[in-house]
Amino acid sequence: MMARAARTAILATIGTLIAAWVLFPILLISLAAFSSRAQLYSWPRAIVPTPPTLDTILFFLRAQGVWQSTLNSLIVALFTIVLAVAIGAPAGYALSRFRFPGREGFRLGILATKMFPATVLAIPLAVAYIRWGLYDNLLGVAIVHTALALPFAIVITTSVFVGVPMELEEAAMTLGCTRLQAFLRVALPIALPGLAAAAIFTFVLSWNEVFAAAILTLHNRTLPALLINAVAFAGAPLDYRFAGGFFMIVPALIIIFIIRRYLMTLWGVTIR
Amino acid sequence: MATVHLDRVTKRFGRVTAVDGVTLEVRDGEFMVLLGPSGCGKTTALRCIAGLERMDGGRIVIGGEDVTDRPPGRRGIAMVFQSYAVFPHMTVRDNITFGLRIRKTPASETQRRTQQAAELLQIGELLDRYPAQLSGGQRQRVAVARAIVMQPQVLLMDEPLSNLDALLRLQMRAELKRLHRETGATTVYVTHDQVEALSLGDRIAVMRNGVIVQRDTPSVIYNRPASTFVGGFIGSPPMNFLRGTVEEGGRSVRVAGAALGLEERWAGAEGITAGGEVVVGVRPEAFEVMAEPCPGALPAVVVVVEPLGGTTLLTVNVGGETAKVSVAPDTDHDSGQRVWLRPLPDRMRLMEPVSGRAVIPTEEGASR
Numbered sequence: 001m002m003a004r005a006a007r008t009a010i011l012a013t014i015g016t017l018i019a020a021w022v023l024f025p026i027l028l029i030s031l032a033a034f035s036s037r038a039q040l041y042s043w044p045r046a047i048v049p050t051p052p053t054l055d056t057i058l059f060f061l062r063a064q065g066v067w068q069s070t071l072n073s074l075i076v077a078l079f080t081i082v083l084a085v086a087i088g089a090p091a092g093y094a095l096s097r098f099r100f101p102g103r104e105g106f107r108l109g110i111l112a113t114k115m116f117p118a119t120v121l122a123i124p125l126a127v128a129y130i131r132w133g134l135y136d137n138l139l140g141v142a143i144v145h146t147a148l149a150l151p152f153a154i155v156i157t158t159s160v161f162v163g164v165p166m167e168l169e170e171a172a173m174t175l176g177c178t179r180l181q182a183f184l185r186v187a188l189p190i191a192l193p194g195l196a197a198a199a200i201f202t203f204v205l206s207w208n209e210v211f212a213a214a215i216l217t218l219h220n221r222t223l224p225a226l227l228i229n230a231v232a233f234a235g236a237p238l239d240y241r242f243a244g245g246f247f248m249i250v251p252a253l254i255i256i257f258i259i260r261r262y263l264m265t266l267w268g269v270t271i272r
Numbered sequence: 273m274a275t276v277h278l279d280r281v282t283k284r285f286g287r288v289t290a291v292d293g294v295t296l297e298v299r300d301g302e303f304m305v306l307l308g309p310s311g312c313g314k315t316t317a318l319r320c321i322a323g324l325e326r327m328d329g330g331r332i333v334i335g336g337e338d339v340t341d342r343p344p345g346r347r348g349i350a351m352v353f354q355s356y357a358v359f360p361h362m363t364v365r366d367n368i369t370f371g372l373r374i375r376k377t378p379a380s381e382t383q384r385r386t387q388q389a390a391e392l393l394q395i396g397e398l399l400d401r402y403p404a405q406l407s408g409g410q411r412q413r414v415a416v417a418r419a420i421v422m423q424p425q426v427l428l429m430d431e432p433l434s435n436l437d438a439l440l441r442l443q444m445r446a447e448l449k450r451l452h453r454e455t456g457a458t459t460v461y462v463t464h465d466q467v468e469a470l471s472l473g474d475r476i477a478v479m480r481n482g483v484i485v486q487r488d489t490p491s492v493i494y495n496r497p498a499s500t501f502v503g504g505f506i507g508s509p510p511m512n513f514l515r516g517t518v519e520e521g522g523r524s525v526r527v528a529g530a531a532l533g534l535e536e537r538w539a540g541a542e543g544i545t546a547g548g549e550v551v552v553g554v555r556p557e558a559f560e561v562m563a564e565p566c567p568g569a570l571p572a573v574v575v576v577v578e579p580l581g582g583t584t585l586l587t588v589n590v591g592g593e594t595a596k597v598s599v600a601p602d603t604d605h606d607s608g609q610r611v612w613l614r615p616l617p618d619r620m621r622l623m624e625p626v627s628g629r630a631v632i633p634t635e636e637g638a639s640r
Contacts, residue, residue, distance in 0.1 A: 167353050167354075168357050168360075170324050170351075170353070171359075173344040173345055175422065178345070181374070190361050
C-alpha cells in the first residue's frame with residue numbers, strides 16, 4: 001500500500017511539473033493580454049492585471065494586417081485540411097487494410113520525413129517556389145503545411161481504420177454492396193469522428209506553423225508569419241506581443257481540449 | 273434454395289495452400305457442416321464460396337450457375353460472421369434492412385420481410401436499439417436475421433456460436449436447427465466444435481490440411497471414421513486406438529495379449545494379413561466392462577474414475593496403453609481395480625498403423 005501511494009505521489013508530482021512547465025507561460029501571457037499598456041511597461045510589474053482591461057487585445061485587433069492574416073491563416077488551414085485528409089485518409093486506409101510489397105518501407109518513410117530538418121530545406125524551397133510562381137501564395141504555404149501534417153494524418157487515419165473491422169465491410173459486400181459502397185456506407189461513417197480528429201489536428205498544426213509561412217510569404221502573411229515579423233524585425237510593443245500570443249494560443253487550446261481523446265489514438269489508446 | 277458445388281477449389285496464401293483442390297457437393301436444402309481443427313482451411317473454403325477470397329483454382333457453382341467470377345453480393349449468398357459484424361452505427365432495424373435497401377426492395381416488402389425475420393429470431397422489440405445496447409446473444413440474432421432476410425439461395429455461417437458462452441451456445445444451436453427446418457435454406461456451416469457438427473449437420477465434411485478427409489452423415493462419421501484423425505477429432509472423449517496384430521487369417525486380432533474376434537467383413541480386406549499390424553479403434557461407450565476374465569476381452573486396470581453425472585468415465589491401462597471407457601453411472605469401480613473390456617465386434621474399426629486410414633474404406637452414404 002505504501003509503495004503504491006508513493007508511486008501515485010511521484011507520478012502526480014511529475015505530472016504537475018510538466019503541466020506547470022507548459023501552462024505557466026500560457027498563464028502569464030493570458031494575464032498580460034488583459035493588462036493595460038501602462039501596466040506592462042511599469043516596473044516592478046504587477047502579475048495580475050488591476051483592473052483587467054480589453055484595451056491591449058483591442059489594440060492588437062486594430063493593428064494593421066491582423067484581420068487579413070487571420071483570414072489568410074484560416075484559408076491556408078482549410079486548404080491544408082482538404083489536402084491532408086484527401087491524401088492521408090486513403091494512405092491510412094491502405095495501410096490498415098492491405099499487405100502490399102513495400103508496406104513497411106512506406107511506414108518508415110512516413111516517419112523519416114519527420115527526421116529531415118526543415119531549415120535545410122528553407123532556401124531550396126524558397127527558390128523552387130519563386131520559380132514555380134508559388135512564392136507569396138497561400139496555396140503554396142498550404143502545400144508545405146500538408147507535407148508537414150501528412151505523417152500525422154496518415155498515422156491517425158491508419159489507427160482509425162484499424163479500429164473498423166474488415167469484416168464489417170465484408171458483411172456489407174455479402175449484402176450486395178460493391179467494394180466502394182461498402183467503404184462509403186460502413187467504414188467511412190464509423191471512421192468519421194476519427195477522421196474529424198485528424199482534420200482538426202491538421203488545422204492546429206497549420207494555424208501554429210511559423211517557419212515555412214514566414215519564409216515563403218512576403219505580403220500574404222499568415223498570422224504567425226505576421227507576428228514573428230512584427231516581433232523580430234519591426235520591434236512591436238509589449239502589449240502587441242502579448243495580445244498576439246494570446247490570440248494565437250486560444251483556438252489551438254480549445255481544439256486540443258475538444259479532441260484530446262482522439263489524439264490518444266496516435267498511440268493506439270482511446271480514453272473514454 | 274439451391275445446390276452448391278465446389279469444384280477443385282484451391283486457395284493459397286503465399287507458400288501455404290489453405291484449400292487444396294476441394295470438391296464438395298451440397299444438396300438443395302441441406303445443412304452441410306465443414307468441420308476441422310483451426311488452420312484446416314474450412315473458413316477459407318467458406319470465404320471462397322462467399323466470394324471474399326480470390327481463388328487460385330477451381331470453380332464455385334451455386335444453383336447451377338458458375339459464380340466464380342461474381343462479387344459476393346451477386347452470388348445469392350448471405351453470411352453470418354464469427355464476430356457477427358453487426359454495423360455499430362445503425363439500429364437493429366437498419367442493420368436488418370441494409371441488404372434490402374442496397375437491392376432497392378420496395379418499402380412494403382422490406383417491412384414485411386424485416387418483421388418476419390425479427391419474429392423468427394425473436395428480436396422484434398429490439399429493432400430501434402443500437403448494437404452497443406445489445407448482449408452478445410442478441411447481436412448474434414441480429415446477424416442471423418440480417419442474413420436470412422435476404423432470402424439467400426445459400427446461407428453461410430462461420431463459427432457463429434464460438435463467441436457465445438456455453439449455455440447460450442447450447443440454446444442458439446437448437447435455435448439454428450429450428451431456423452433451418454423453418455426456412456429450408458441450403459446452409460454451409462463452419463465449426464471446429466464436433467458436438468455442434470454432429471448436432472446440426474445433415475452431413476459433415478471433415479477437413480484437415482486443406483483437404484476433405486471424410487464427408488458423410490453425422491452417424492457414419494461418428495461410428496465409421498475414415499481414419500484415426502477423424503476418429504480422434506470427433507467424439508468427446510475421442511475414439512480409443514489400440515495396437516494389435518492380425519491372427520487366424522483375419523478372423524481375429526490380438527491386442528494386449530487377448531484375441532478379439534473379428535466380423536467376417538474384415539477377413540478379405542486389403543491390409544488384413546496374418547501377422548500384420550493394425551490399429552483397433554473403439555469408441556469409449558463401445559466396450560462391455562466385466563469383472564471376470566472371458567474370451568474376447570482385454571485385461572485392463574482402472575486408473576482414474578470420473579463420475580460425470582449422466583455417465584462415468586474410466587481411464588484404464590490396457591497393456592501399457594491408455595484408453596477411455598464410459599460406463600453407466602451406477603456401476604461400481606475403483607482405481608486399481610482389474611477389469612476385462614470386450615469391444616463390441618460391430619463397433620470395432622481397423623486402421624492401418626502408418627497412414628491411419630481405415631482398412632475398409634468408408635463408402636460415402638453407407639448405412640453402417
